[in-house]
Structures are given as structure tokens and as C-alpha cells.
């Protein structure tokens with residue numbers, strides 16, 4: 325999963341781009357739900373939120389490192405539950 329760091333300016337540009345609805349406004353900055361973020365695996369070649377963030381404050385979450393296979397599995401679970 326990816327994580328939004330403190331540089332976030334709450335611009336809301338990333339939220340509508342997420343195919344998994346993993347992004348939401350948090351108490352202070354926007355947040356990514358690591359159980360929903362597939363790093364866009366299954367949907368796109370690149371993380372869409374990273375592409376649009378004007379201040380480049382979205383990074384790989386060191387606490388939620390996943391392989392491509394694990395991300396694909398998450399994608400399958402999320403999409404079949406929807």
C-alpha cells in the first residue's frame with residue numbers, strides 16, 4: 325500500500341482518482357486505507373494518486389510492503405466483494 329505523508333495540502337485531487345476508494349480526508353491530512361490500496365494493481369500500470377498529487381507526498385508505506393502477487397490477490401478480493 326501507499327501512504328500520504330505530512331506534506332499533504334488537503335487539495336482533494338487524489339481522492340476521486342483512486343479506483344479502490346481507498347483515499348479519504350483524515351483529521352489533519354488525507355489518508356489511504358491500506359486494506360483497500362492495491363497500489364493500483366489490477367486497474368492501472370501506475371499508482372494514479374501519485375501521478376496527480378501536486379506536492380508528491382504519496383510514498384510506499386514501509387509498514388505495508390506487499391508483492392505484486394499479494395496486491396493482485398487484494399484486488400481480486402476487493403472487486404469480488406463489491
Ligand code: SF4
Pocket residue numbers: 326341342343344345346347356360361362363364365371372373374
Ligand atoms: Fe488508490 Fe491506487 Fe493510490 Fe492506492 S495507489 S491509494 S489504489 S490511487
Ligand code: SF4
Pocket residue numbers: 328331332333334335336337338339354376377378379380381382
Ligand atoms: Fe494530499 Fe496529494 Fe491527495 Fe492533494 S493529491 S490531498 S496533497 S495526498
